[in-house]
Amino acid sequence: MSFFAPYKNQSDADLVALISKGNSGAFREILIRYQNAVYxxxxxxxxDAQEAEDISQEIFLRLYRTADSYRSVAALKTYLFRITRNLCIDHLRKMRPEAMTNPPESVTTKTPLNQFCAAELKKQIDLVLSGLPKNQRAAIYLRHEQGMDYREIAETLGVTRHAVESLLSRARRSFRSRFKF
Known part of the structure; x- marks a missing residue:
């Protein structure tokens, strides 16, 4: 039996309350539950893997420091995601490059880690997409890979615009339920 097992059955709100009192076991349980999702x-x-890791650490440090002010109006995951989104947007704004008069000839962000992560993500996406029904897969491909609008997809698949909306809605819902990052 794990030392931290007593925390597994506690609600997020209870864990945050314990964190506000300095309970490191409760904090570890929140990390276990949400660290991968936030990252x-x-x-x-x-x-960017390194930036995502830095932001993730900042999120949990903020939670630890401000746990006493957390109000469980929204689910903790929603709260963490909202903070993540805001910090990422702030980070991107700070990183926005200024206009360059003489840009370098070649700028690359293709590090081995980024390439590996991108390849793994693509494999996971392709695997989930391959499990979708053929029409849903086709609609997703035409919309997101070819950039077609609903009318063009309807013409291509020989269905109505309403059917395309339905196919895409079901495909996205299926994808979200199956995709685990």
Whole structure:
């Protein structure tokens, strides 16, 4: 039995209350529950593993420092994601490059880690997409890979615009339920 097992069955709100009293076991349980999700969300916005890790650490440090002011109006995951989104947007604004008169000839952010992460993410996405029904997969591809509008997709698939909306809605819902990052 793990030393931190007593925290597994406690609600997020109870854990945050314990964190506000300095309970490190409760904090560890929150990390276990949400660290990967927060990192994944930050990475999806920033597209940079190191920056996403830094933002994730900042999120949990803020939670630890301000746990006593947390009010469980929204789910903790929602609260953490909202903070993540805001910090990522702030970070991107700070990082916005100034106009360059003489840009360098070649600027690359293709590090081995970024390439590996991108390849792994693509494999996971492709795997989830391959499990979707054929029409949903086609609609997703035409919309997101080819940039077609709903009318063009309807013409291509030989269905109505309403059917395209329905296909895309079901495909996205299915994708979200199956995709685990």
């Amino acid at each position: 994944g969300f930050a990475f999806s916005i920033l597209k």
